[in-house]
Amino acid sequence: MPISLIILAAGQGTRMNSDLPKVLHKVAGAPLLIHAMAAGAALGPERTVIVAGHGAEAVTKAALDFDETATVVVQEEQLGTAHAVAQAAPALSGASGDAIVLYGDTPFIRAETLEAMQEARARHAIVVLGFEARDPGRYGRLITEGESLSRIVEFKDATAEERAITLCNSGVICADAALLADLVSQVGNDNVSGEYYLTDIVELARDRGLSAGIVTCAEAETMGVNTRAQLAEAEATFQARARATALEDGVTLTAPDTVHFAFNTVVGRDAIIGPNVVFGPGVTIESGAEIRAFCHLEGCHVSRGATVGPFARLRTGAELAEDVHIGNFVEIKNSVLDEGVKAGHLTYLGDAHVGAHTNIGAGTITCNYDGVFKHRTEIGRDVFIGSDTMLVAPVRVGDGAMTASGSVVTRDVEAEALAIGRAPQVVKYGFAKKFFDRLREAKAKGAR
Numbered sequence: 001m002p003i004s005l006i007i008l009a010a011g012q013g014t015r016m017n018s019d020l021p022k023v024l025h026k027v028a029g030a031p032l033l034i035h036a037m038a039a040g041a042a043l044g045p046e047r048t049v050i051v052a053g054h055g056a057e058a059v060t061k062a063a064l065d066f067d068e069t070a071t072v073v074v075q076e077e078q079l080g081t082a083h084a085v086a087q088a089a090p091a092l093s094g095a096s097g098d099a100i101v102l103y104g105d106t107p108f109i110r111a112e113t114l115e116a117m118q119e120a121r122a123r124h125a126i127v128v129l130g131f132e133a134r135d136p137g138r139y140g141r142l143i144t145e146g147e148s149l150s151r152i153v154e155f156k157d158a159t160a161e162e163r164a165i166t167l168c169n170s171g172v173i174c175a176d177a178a179l180l181a182d183l184v185s186q187v188g189n190d191n192v193s194g195e196y197y198l199t200d201i202v203e204l205a206r207d208r209g210l211s212a213g214i215v216t217c218a219e220a221e222t223m224g225v226n227t228r229a230q231l232a233e234a235e236a237t238f239q240a241r242a243r244a245t246a247l248e249d250g251v252t253l254t255a256p257d258t259v260h261f262a263f264n265t266v267v268g269r270d271a272i273i274g275p276n277v278v279f280g281p282g283v284t285i286e287s288g289a290e291i292r293a294f295c296h297l298e299g300c301h302v303s304r305g306a307t308v309g310p311f312a313r314l315r316t317g318a319e320l321a322e323d324v325h326i327g328n329f330v331e332i333k334n335s336v337l338d339e340g341v342k343a344g345h346l347t348y349l350g351d352a353h354v355g356a357h358t359n360i361g362a363g364t365i366t367c368n369y370d371g372v373f374k375h376r377t378e379i380g381r382d383v384f385i386g387s388d389t390m391l392v393a394p395v396r397v398g399d400g401a402m403t404a405s406g407s408v409v410t411r412d413v414e415a416e417a418l419a420i421g422r423a424p425q426v427v428k429y430g431f432a433k434k435f436f437d438r439l440r441e442a443k444a445k446g447a448r
């Protein structure tokens, strides 16, 4: 059955105490909204509609960056969850099949849980995702009648007896898209908060003789983020899961608690990740590669057999082929390093291509920026770049060439040539001794 997503993301998130809309605060390098969209995307939705309000412009940009086919509708005033869904209804008109409502501030709902809800739709017109709350607090309570759900009562409107119920509403709801649109249009706001409650559709459906059912999930999945403390908690939860998954997938983590993953980090089997490694978004580490202690990586790809670090930084566009060796205090940005390249120490490679088996000496820098434009450095294969070479881009070094240590290379170097670009050495015999003797004598006489 085709499915569409409605993601509610209009709320301000006052308790975040932030200028940033709540759903754009990040967990594991991705906005909360993107976690929700990614969970829903696993169902292969026909349409995805985001309901934005506070910070709609920024929310729209983030949503479209992740999925350019998504539709964003703006809810000018936040009059309640049913009102929010009603804003999405026109964007779903003509969509066949079901719609599932998710919250943009709830990042951990698993795709499997959503699939279970989709399946339960075979038995019920409306399926609500519930959970047993350790501390039910202010959640809406699910009032059941045998296997089915008779209504949802909001905490504010609940009697003491109803408040004692621990089976709570996560907020995730699945129903036929056209039915959902029809039901939300009938929801009123005659309740303690004066809000249009999405939860009221359960009773409205029952009045039409339709049934509602419940799928339950672990409370941890339904965790919403309302405060900075909860954001930190969500980050910790994400990291704990990512570490456990990596270990299960056959990755060695020497000190798991010190490794930080991003939402989309991919690490192959038998890769080894040392202590204190941080992954920003967009990193792929192939099987058998090793990332040593204290490395920071983002937007990069490390192939089989490569070693990186300790203390290395791989930035966006760093592409390391098989058996590349990157050592300490090396930074690589937007550069492709072919098979077997070595850059062992104290180096910056930016906007460069380095051919296979080339050795980059300690202290090498690609001077890629002239203050206004960025330029490229092309280094061939089997090149020997001497220590402390400054490669002033744009510049090319041909296959099998070498540069002398300390050279400032400003012109292209032909294949198999040697480039020396440094002041010729001058040696003054006996100078050092005479120089220091004079200084020491002056000091002995009281000079300062």
Ligand code: UD1
Pocket (backbone or CB within 6 Å): 008, 009, 010, 011, 012, 051, 053, 075, 077, 078, 079, 080, 081, 082, 083, 084, 103, 104, 105, 138, 139, 140, 141, 152, 154, 168, 169, 170, 171, 196, 197, 198, 199, 224
């Ligand atoms: C809602 C549920 C409650 C459930 C709880 C789970 C209703 C009436 N209540 O309560 O049963 O236990 O979630 O967390 O649905 N939003 C909009 N526009 C609006 C109102 C809300 O986009 O006009 C968005 C919010 O930004 C948020 C989500 O919908 O992401 C839920 O809204 P919120 O006000 O937090 O609902 P609760 O009162 O917590």
Ligand code: CA
Pocket (backbone or CB within 6 Å): 224
């Ligand atoms: Ca809430």
